[in-house]
Amino acid sequence: MELVRSELARAARTAVVIAAVAFVAAPLQAHHSGAMFDYDKSVTLAGTVKQFQWTNPHCWIELSVGGDNGAEDWSVEMGAPLQLYQGGWKPGTLKPGDEIKVVVRPTRDGTTKAGLFVSATRADGSVLGKPQ
């Protein structure tokens, strides 16, 4: 009987711990959940910068990417200006017409031409921003 009571008490404690850990997921994201991005995949986009949005809550690179079916426009989500600034980026780091390669985590649905920024290099191979 003592054993059963002990097991029940342990199960109750475990339930409380699980309940507590379950709070961790959604509300802690930077502005919004990152669940839309596939963290197991990387895509390298080579293209021309159309626009660099230095804005809160996210900065964005709008990239025209050449492909077999013609150019596609991709949106690359980045962090907030603070995080870019900390990473050595400035509003003038990219200008329309710049040729760059960007590695992204693509969206899970695959239909939206968008991804989460991982890294970027210029045409000469130099890395944009400070080494992370």
Next chain:
Amino acid sequence: MNARSIARICAAAALLAAAAVGAQKSEQDRVRVFASLPNWTGYWIADDGVENALGVSGRTENGAADYVKMKLAAPLPYTADFATKAAATRKNSAGDTGKECGFPFPFMMESPWVLQFLITPEETDVIVAGREIRHIYTDGRAHPSPDDVWPTPWGDSVGKWEGHVLAVDTIAVKSGTFPPMVSERARYTERIRMLSADRIEDELTVQDPVALTEPWKVTIPYQRVAGLDRMVHGDCNENDRNPVVGGKLTIAPAN
């Protein structure tokens, strides 16, 4: 001008002189107190393997999977009743379509944003890049009476300096969904101190007769943010390109 008038003028002059001396002494006292306070200038980020690991993407390498490492997300010693209530609250929250727009206390002390300690003799302010601000009054005042205090996301904080340790007492924090999720009767005590030129720590104890079976303690370590020469603030509304469409977060085209 008779003798009585002259006497009045002299008395008034003496009072003015005494007031000036008092003000000067008070100002000297303030300068002396200011000089005794520690220098925590600079920008700081929680050194928890999550918030200090955000790169230019603003996210950690493994996304939400990394958030279990957070100090404030550690399991709490919940009462059975509050565990049930908290689980229900979590179930009813927005989940993966939720967005944050500012952080409450104590989560603001371990948020994705850098923070700054602005120390004066009268108060120490914690200024977070997301524009959250805590006013910790160190002028000897007490909390407002229970009838005159109401819960806010940041609570009501008073503190005192024990040497170079800032001891803080906070009450009246509004309940929410950010960890540690506790009740509005929670009392938060902190001991914030500089360990070295590049390290600060905040020892936080949460006591809550409603939600917790025992005091819950956590230490949030901070590291100095190198190379940041100014505060760069956040703003969740400027260019929000992540609308919820059909119950899912999406990415809107650029304007």
